[in-house]
Amino acid sequence: PGTATLALNDTVAGLRLYRLTRPLAPGDSLPLTMTIDYRELGFPNSDSNTDIVDNGSFISSGYLPSLGYREEAELRxxxxxxxxxxxxxxxxxNVNDLKARQNTYISSDADWIRFRTTISTEADQTAIAPGYLQKEWTKDGRRYFSYLMDRPMLNFYTFLSARYLEKKDNWVDTVGHRTVPITIYYQPGHTYDLARMMAGAKAALSYCSRNFSPYQHQQVRILEFPKYQSFAQSFANTIPFSESIGFIAKVDLKDPEDIDYPFYVTAHEVAHQWWAHQVIGGNVQGSTLMAESLAEYSALMVMKHAFGYYTMQKFLNLDQRRYLGGRAVESKKEVPLALVENQQYIHYGKGSVVMYALQDYLGEQKLNAALRDYVKAVAFQGPPYTNSTEFVGYLRRAAPDSLQQLITDNFDRITLYENRVTDATSQQLPDGRYQVNFTVKSEKFYADSTGNQRPAPERDYLPVAIFPAPDKDKKPAPPLLLVKRRLVTGENKLQFVVSRKPASVAVDPYHELVDRTLDDNTKDIKR
Ligand SMILES: [Zn+2]
Structure with missing residues (x-):
């Protein structure tokens, strides 16, 4: 009233149009007051709303009305x-659509926002939103919390409320010379994996701040929500995390097949404080490469440093299976990684394999230097927002001529290999060492968007390795030899000498190149 009049009220589409008494000037502000209530009428057979529950509510800014036309509501x-x-x-x-790049792919209502909120909940619950707690009080049997964010953040926030216990620890930030508190808010009893999650958070904070840029917040909070949903998600200094993908995990690190996923998922989500919350792409093709693929890359690097490069095969194998399985059921068209259209099988599955391969071929330090330059250039920028063309440009400038083809194949094309070892023998030499002979059959293809393949003419340097016998706990051991060799299409006869007794040989042992058949890369040596 006074500042605007209602010009249209479409109760069917839920659309309201207001005419401002005085037009809003650039940089000016206007209070928008709204009352929203949400009521579940009965319950459906499936897919009922589980965001608002007795204990463990998790609602996001998506519940609030948004401004202007909402393209994402169109039929897909x-x-x-x-x-x-x-x-x-x-x-x-399109990746270069300058109009679409005026918005981030997260929100089109606003760019970087200032955020302050007061939220109330039941008397025995804690309510949490992004920002820092300013005040807490109880009134009329309800508990109130007021949060304020001290810096601009994405227009993307969340409110959680539950009967929480708190696990507190600190991350020592050697770059920023400060101590950053980490708090995990958890369901009483769910203490099984808190130490793993805490370790994952610290490792990612250290890796990302040392290699990319400083952590922009003064605190990290991880908040459990019920297993009706199975994901974790990163908001500014606030990470809602389903009980089912961390808190109740039973990780057995003595089992060589097992993966410490509470550690891994936490590292991925913390890395999003850089990849999405510092660097955010425009609302165009390719932008989830700089969010999801780089968060995956950061988490993979954290894993590599925590457990050893020779343990990475199981992660990359899973990622490749995710990619190969996803492209098999693609409903529209497959696109190269640099043009990813938010397909999870591409930005998680293929993206992590591609980034992992790149750090191996280019060198982790060199790749991270390129990422650091990219962050410096685009972090917290205004529109037009960055795109994958700009990002891949940083990779290309960091790479020597010999690796330009690898970048083209991985980011701009759909490239697949069929690599396998067909035979392997060894014999002990008079000096006590072992000569190993093996044959690698290699093929490389380019696929189009509907999956038609043609043989690729170029040949590349591929990793080949020789392994010792696994010890009795069957854990992956470091290889006796790991080198890259230029392989031609068809059969490649290779010969190496190693100092210890070999047991198996492999081509692309850690699955760095997308391979249609993953389980024939390794072969035991014939006795
Ligand atoms: Zn993610």
């Missing part, structure tokens, strides 16, 4: 659109 399926006489809709705007 080509089939469904056809039945309404609508043309197919591109999944995302």
């Amino acid at each position: 399926s080509d089939q469904e659109r056809k039945s309404y006489g609508l043309k197919p809709r591109p999944r995302m705007a």
Whole structure:
């Protein structure tokens, strides 16, 4: 009243149009007051709302009305659109669409926002939102919390409330010369994995701050929510985390197949404080490469340093399976990584394999120096937001001529290999060492968006390795030899001499190159 009049109230579409009494000038502000209530009427057979529950509510800014036209509400399926006489809709705007790059892919209501909130909940629950606690009080049987963020953040926030216990620890920030408190808010009893999660958070904070840029917040908070949903998500200094992907995990590190996923998932989410919350791409193709693939890369590096490069095969194998399985059921078209249209099998599955390979071929320090330069250039920028073309440019400038092809194949093309070891023998030499002979059969293909393949003419340096016999706990051991060799299409006869007794040989032992058949890369040596 006074500042705006209601010009349209479409109660069917839930759309309201207001006309401002005085137009809003650039940089000016206007209070927007709204009352929202949400009520679940009965319950459906499936997919009922589990965001608001007795203990462990988790609601995001998506519940609030948004300004302007909401493109993401449009029908997506080509089939469904056809039945309404609508043309197919591109999944995302072109990577170079400058208009679409005026917004981040997270929000089109606002860019970097100032955030302050007061939230109330039941008397025995703790309510949490991004920012830092300013005040806490109880009134009329409800508990109130007031949070203030001290710096601009993405227009993307969340509110959680539950009967929490708190696990507190500190991360010593050797770059910023400070101590940053980490708090895990958890369901009483769910203490099994708190130490792993805490270790994952610290390792990612250390890795990312040393290699990319300082951590922008004074605190990290991880908040458990119920296992109705199975994911974790990073908001500014605030990480909601499902009980099912960390808090109740039973990790057995004596089992060589087991993965410390509470550690891994926490590292991934903390890395998002850089990859999404510092660097955020425009609302175009390719932008989830700089969020999800780089968060995965950071988490993989944390794992590599914690457990050894020779343990990475199981992670990259899983990532490759995710990619290969995903492309098999792609409903529209597959795109190269640099044009990813938010397909998880591409930005997680392929993205992590590609980034892992790049740090091996280029060198981790060199790659991280390129990432650091990129962060410096685009972190916290205003529109137009960065895109994958700009990002890949940083990689290209860091890479020698000999690796430009690898970048093209991995980011700009859909490239697949079929690498396998067909035979392997060894014999002891008079000097006590062992000569190893083996044959690698290698093929390389380029695929188009519908999966048609053609042989690729270029040949590359591929990793080959010789391994000792596994010890009795069957844990992966460091190789006796690991080198890159230029392989031609077809059969490649290789010969090496190693000083200790070999047991198996491999081509691309850690699955750095997308390979249609993963389980024939390693072969035991014939006795
Ligand atoms: Zn993520």
